Amino acid sequence: MKKISKITVWVLFAISIILTVLYVLNIKGDSLDAWTYTYLNWAYVMVGLSVLLIILLPILTFRQRTVKVKSLLLILAIAVVLVGGSYLLAPGTPVTMATGVVKEGTVVKITDTALYMTYILIAFSAIAIIGGSVYNALKKN
Numbered sequence: 455m456k457k458i459s460k461i462t463v464w465v466l467f468a469i470s471i472i473l474t475v476l477y478v479l480n481i482k483g484d485s486l487d488a489w490t491y492t493y494l495n496w497a498y499v500m501v502g503l504s505v506l507l508i509i510l511l512p513i514l515t516f517r518q519r520t521v522k523v524k525s526l527l528l529i530l531a532i533a534v535v536l537v538g539g540s541y542l543l544a545p546g547t548p549v550t551m552a553t554g555v556v557k558e559g560t561v562v563k564i565t566d567t568a569l570y571m572t573y574i575l576i577a578f579s580a581i582a583i584i585g586g587s588v589y590n591a592l593k594k595n
Contacts, residue, residue, distance in 0.1 A: 466500070469496070470496065470500070473492065473493055473496050474493075476489065477489050477490075477492075477493045486552060486553070487551060487553060487555070490551070494561075494565065497565075497568065498564060498568070501568045501571070505533070505537060508529075508533045509530060509533055512526050512529055512530065513526070536571060536574060536575075537567070537571065539570075539574075540567045540568075540570040540571040540574065541563070541567045543570050544563055544566030544567040544569075544570055545566060546558075546559075546560075546562050546563035546566055547562065548562065549562055
């Protein structure tokens with residue numbers, strides 16, 4: 455199972471790199487909007503896959519690990535609060551594209567939600583890294 459997950463991660467990483475390179479190469483081209491939609495759709499797939507795995511993996515691996523039901527429910531609740539809070543915080547205001555086309559609606563709301571989830575997770579990661587470093591430094595002294 456570890457080998458399959460490793461291969462899957464590398465394939466998704468390679469697809470992301472290829473799409474990023476192709477997007478950057480076509481920034482000055484006529485099909486910028488098409489590449490932007492392709493890039494955004496890939497981002498939606500990755501965010502959806504991440505949220506799905508956050509919810510499903512603890513449930514699927516419940517028997518293999520010695521995790522109590524209470525901690526599993528806490529993880530699921532945190533994931534739901536993160537996604538729900540990000541959705542509520544996302545303004546979903548219309549966006550004017552480089553070509554002058556105005557985009558609005560659910561696409562903008564989902565994009566804003568994914569950005570807010572990213573910002574929140576980066577903030578929590580930074581706090582955990584700094585807090586862990588400070589804790590370890592104080593613990594050694």
